Amino acid sequence: MLRSRVARVALAAAVVGVLAACAGGAGDADGTGGPGPATPSTADALESGTITVFAAASLTDAFEELAARFEERHPEVDVVLNLGGSAALAQQVVAGAPADVFAAAAEPPMATVVDAGLADDATVFATNTLELAVPTGNPAGIAGLDDLAREELRIALCDESVPCGAAAATLLDEAGVDAAPDTLESDVKAVLTKVALGEVDAGLVYRTDVRSSGGSVEGIDVPAAASVVNRYPIAALAEAPHPAAAAAFTAFVTGPEGRDVLDRLGFGAP
Amino acid sequence: MTAPQTTPRAPTRRRPPRAHGGLAWPVAVLAGVGLAVLVLPLVALVARAPWGELGELLARESVLEALVLSLGTATAATGVCLMLGVPLAVLLARAAAWPTPARRLLRAAVTVPLVLPPVVGGIALLLLLGRRGLIGSALDDLFGITVPFTTGAVVLAQVFVALPFLVFAVEGALRSTDRRTELAAATLGASRWQVFRHVTLPLVAPGVAAGAVLCFTRALGEFGATITFAGSLPGVTRTLPIASYLAMQTDPDEAIALALLLLAVSVGVLLLLRDRWLPGVRG
Amino acid sequence: MTRETPAPSPPPRGPAGARPALHADVTVTRGAHRVEAAFDALPGHPLAVVGPNGAGKSTLLAAIAGLVPVDAGRVRIGDRDVDRLPPERRRVGVLFQDYVLFPHLTVRDNVAFAARMRGSRHDARAAAEPWLARYGLTTLADRLPGELSGGQAQRVALARALAAEPEVLLLDEPMSALDVELRHDMRAELAQHVREFGGATVVVTHSRADAATLADHVLVLEDGRVTQRGTLEELAAAPATPYVRRMLATSEG
Structure with missing residues (x-):
């Protein structure tokens, strides 16, 4: 699935690039799009165009809904989502992908972008914690974190290079569990898919993933996970082709309406 | 493309306008662009390579592990492809005498993995051999064998994508041989x-x-x-x-080093085998 | 014999006597064409099958060799019914029109091929030596077919076929791949080899000269049917069709 996602991102980036070029200068038309938190309820007109939002895979459901609501409020703006592993997205932004907004599942990928001078300040807008996901019916009888050390079980984790993997490593370390994974996936959705297909007996994913899976996996609460919190930062990018709309979208996500949506999907408050 | 004002650098060499073997300028220009598309990315890869730290990067445990795994699985996959692909190519070449629908079906079955995005192949393999797959569930229940997440699964995935390359190379060779030599032998x-x-x-x-080389590099x-x-x-x-x-997500230098290694192995295999066993394929 | 070949030595194995006859009575369909023919070829009395292009001559040979299936009829060699046997078990040797040597094998290994199918490479090569000597191929033994002249290739093909010790020998247009200047000498040489073989022999040709030199009976095949049979003299006395009359009038085919 990774390759197609990458291809899609590349294609979308190319299309956006062309569109941006065709649209000419994407300057700030009037004073509405200042960097200060615009009130989402006042639907000031933005310059029409398409903004590209790079977001962590774990934000898929939340950002699809947020994008739809934002477009309702600003019919003149189209939001295109590119979803993937946070680290990969960060590398693409650094490599010059024409993105307007970046939302990561942890702070290190955002730091990569900020260090490259491509974002000034990031706002943490949500938190998430890990949970054990097992196939429906829990065929292997997984009870807790300790089961991840059982060699005979099939276990999927995220690779440590992505936020869910880093969090999983921290969690397992703190709990003193020597996990025996069979695969280290490059984003959380790949872990979730393998659990849902029953190809693995358990995986560590975000609680929001379990909630948004529509019952295709079951969650098992891990008390120790409460102390390993992923903080999700968002930033409008310095070289955004549409800075006003980018700022407006960022403000929308961090504002009350964004909070509502994120709450409902299981994300914690910053 | 509309106006010819953007005349590309005209060839400065003086040649008779219709010299034998000469190229029309649009052909020459587009061929040059095509070549650039193929070569420039590799030039960039080589130019951006962290040559100073290359030794240290390539000596890393994770890199060596991946190299050994890749060479091993690609060799095994090539072996499997040879064993299965040559007979399949013979079948395909002989299918000329079959009724048209059967012949087309056979050819399509061999061609599809070639045009399929490999990810789709991976999903299909999972649905066949995964623990809840068509065959995989029986394998698991009866013998306790699970295929995914094993080195064998890597070989299988490589065979799936590489087999058509071997089959078509051999089939082409079969078609160009004189069938009457086989009758004479009989x-x-x-x-x-x-x-x-x-x-x-x-x-x-x-x-x-030739097919084995293609197969190996594809695998x-x-x-x-x-x-x-x-x-x-x-x-x-992890090949x-x-x-x-x-590595590209966290350590681009290591990713570039790995990419260079992959490039070197592929090109090396191609050159080595071409000189030794493929005199007919030489440029 | 005009060429300086080694003096013909006796065949390495098996005397020429007591060879079986070939009896064929077959119907063969190839695409839109249908061939029906019945004939006997007796050892020591080579039969020429002549006819215009497309008459079905080569199809008839292929049917006897087992290379195409027959619709009906039978093929007997001596008292063996061979029409249900695969080609490799019929003991029918074929000299193909353009010889069809194995391009990847040396002259020696081409001639040794039949023996190689029955034994080790070493034994097969040893068994090939007398045949190479007999056909004047010893000095060419390590060459590949691509390095041979037409006449040399014909000798290799004949040695290869006869080294398999067939009971019946089929020759398909044996001269057509040779330069015209060479044909006369090669034809005489081939006739000599056919006589030495001594078994039932069928030669397909559209050349009167081939029929005259290589065979002593002629069967005329036109459009899949036998239109006349007999010696060339008998044909000349009463040509049954315009084709036979034209064929007899040409000096070299």
Whole structure:
């Protein structure tokens, strides 16, 4: 699935690039799009165009809904989502992908972008914690974190290079569990898919993933996970082709309406 | 493309306008652009390589592990492809006498993996051989065998994507051989197997070698089907391309080093085998 | 014999006597064409099958060798019914029109091929030596077919076929791949080899000269049917069709 996602991102980036070029200068038309938190309820007109939002895979459901609501409020703006592993997205932004907004599942990928001078300040807008996901019916009888050390079980984790993997490593370390994974996936959705297909007996994913899976996996609460919190930062990018709309979208996500949506999907408050 | 004002650098060499073997300028220009598309990315890869730290990067445990795994699985996949692909190519070449629908179906079955995104192949393999797959569930219930996430799964994914390359190379060679040599062998007392072993196979040997090289390099570069079907665990299923992809997220220098390694191995294999066994394919 | 070949030595194995006859009575369909023919070829009395292009001559030979299936009829060699046997078990040797040597094998290994199918490479090569000597191929033994002249290739093909010790020998247009200047000498040489073989022999040709030199009976095949049979003299006395009359009038085919 990774390759197609990458291809899609590349294609979308190319299309956006062309569109941006065709649209000419994407300057700030009037004073509405200042960097200060615009009130989402006042639907000031933005310059029409398409903004590209790079977001962590774990934000898929939340950002699809947020994008739809934002477009309702600003019919003149189209939001295109590119979803993937946070680290990969960060590398693409650094490599010059024409993105307007970046939302990561942890702070290190955002730091990569900020260090490259491509974002000034990031706002943490949500938190998430890990949970054990097992196939429906829990065929292997997984009870807790300790089961991840059982060699005979099939276990999927995220690779440590992505936020869910880093969090999983921290969690397992703190709990003193020597996990025996069979695969280290490059984003959380790949872990979730393998659990849902029953190809693995358990995986560590975000609680929001379990909630948004529509019952295709079951969650098992891990008390120790409460102390390993992923903080999700968002930033409008310095070289955004549409800075006003980018700022407006960022403000929308961090504002009350964004909070509502994120709450409902299981994300914690910053 | 509308106005010819953007005349590209005209060839400065003086040549008779219709010199034999000369190219029309649009052909020459587009050919040059095409060549650039193929070569420039590799130039960039080489130019951006962290040559100073290359030794240290390539000596890393994770890199060596991925290299050994990649070479091993690609070799095994090539072996499997040879064993299954040559007979399949013979079947395909002989299918000329079949009724058209059956012949087309057979050809399509061999062609599809060639045009399929490898990820789709990985999903399909998972649905067949995964623990809840068509065959995989029986394997698991009866023998306790699970295929995904094993090195064998990596080989299987590579075979799936690389087999058509071998089949078509050998089939092409078969089609260009004179079938009457096989008939002549039969009149000299050769059984069908002996005809295959002593006549058909030696005659298509250059095609088999070419197919094996293509097969190996394709298997070496396999990514999508592998990560989908076999997962990604260092030393077990994390091959060079997957290691390179993952490294790109956190350590671009290591990713570039891995990419260079992959490039070197592929080109090396191509050159080595071409000189030794593929005189007919030489440029 | 005009060429300086080694003096013909006796065949390495098996005397020429007591060879079986070939009896064929077959119907063969190839695409839109249908061939029906019945004939006997007796040892020591080569039969020429002549006819215009497309008459079905080569199809008839292929049917006897087992290379195409027959619709009906039978093929007997001596008292063996061979029409249900695969080609490798019929003991029918074929000299193909353009010889069809194995391009990847040396002259020696081409001639040794039949023996190689029955034994080790070493034994097969040893068994090939007398045949190479007999056909003047010893000095060419390590060459590949691509390095041979037409006449040399014909000798290799004949040695290869006869080294398999067939009971019946079929020759398909044996001269057509040779340069016209060479044909006369090669034809005489081939006739000599056919006589030495001594078994039932069928030669397909559209050349009167081939029929005259290589065979002593002629069967005329036109459009899949036998239109006349007999010696060339008998044909000349009463040509049954315009084709036979034209064929007899040409000096070299």
